[in-house]
Amino acid sequence: MEYLGERSTAVSPNSNSLVWTFNQSAGDFEAKRLPSGLLAQKYEALLNYKARDEQSKTLLVEAMFNALEKALRAVASPNGRIQANEFISEVKPLFEALTKPESAPYLPTRAPEALADIAIALADRVGKVGEKDFKAAGVYEGNILPYRDNATSLGNLVMQYAKTYAEMADQKPKPAKLSAPGNKLQT
Numbered sequence: 001m002e003y004l005g006e007r008s009t010a011v012s013p014n015s016n017s018l019v020w021t022f023n024q025s026a027g028d029f030e031a032k033r034l035p036s037g038l039l040a041q042k043y044e045a046l047l048n049y050k051a052r053d054e055q056s057k058t059l060l061v062e063a064m065f066n067a068l069e070k071a072l073r074a075v076a077s078p079n080g081r082i083q084a085n086e087f088i089s090e091v092k093p094l095f096e097a098l099t100k101p102e103s104a105p106y107l108p109t110r111a112p113e114a115l116a117d118i119a120i121a122l123a124d125r126v127g128k129v130g131e132k133d134f135k136a137a138g139v140y141e142g143n144i145l146p147y148r149d150n151a152t153s154l155g156n157l158v159m160q161y162a163k164t165y166a167e168m169a170d171q172k173p174k175p176a177k178l179s180a181p182g183n184k185l186q187t
């Protein structure tokens with residue numbers, strides 16, 4: 001499963017192979033319910049020791065954020081999983097990997113807004129889940145309150161990281177602009 005969309009810019013073979021390698025594990029994380037800690041480890045190994053250029057790092061961080069976003073959207077979707085006890089433990093290693101200093105400069109600028117959208121969708125979904133939904137999922141309907149509590153905790157975690165990612169984006173160095181009149185460098 002690929003987590004990067006079509007790119008209009010040329011990508012070096014190193015970038016392609018790193019992202020492909022990561023996406024293989026991200027697909028396994030989603031399809032085979034593999035531990036997110038292993039996906040975070042692979043991401044950090046690729047980013048810290050294999051990605052040699054800015055483009056590779058940018059694509060790899062984007063792929064990691066896309067994997068996180070896809071996992072969260074699957075939980076917040078109308079047909080998302082009802083069992084909530086593992087929500088936070090599944091995504092927290094992915095969140096944490098993206099907050100490391102080596103990831104920060106490459107984090108997509110859309111990250112805070114995307115997380116806010118997920119928190120809104122999660123709140124909308126949880127509010128609509130009832131006993132009938134639990135029965136259809138084969139889950140004891142008496143678990144509705146713990147489910148809602150866990151989903152609320154996940155929403156809080158998502159918003160906490162949205163704020164963290166927004167702060168990280170504010171700390172990114174802004175590109176310098178040349179002014180026309182005297183060609184003075186502006187920041």
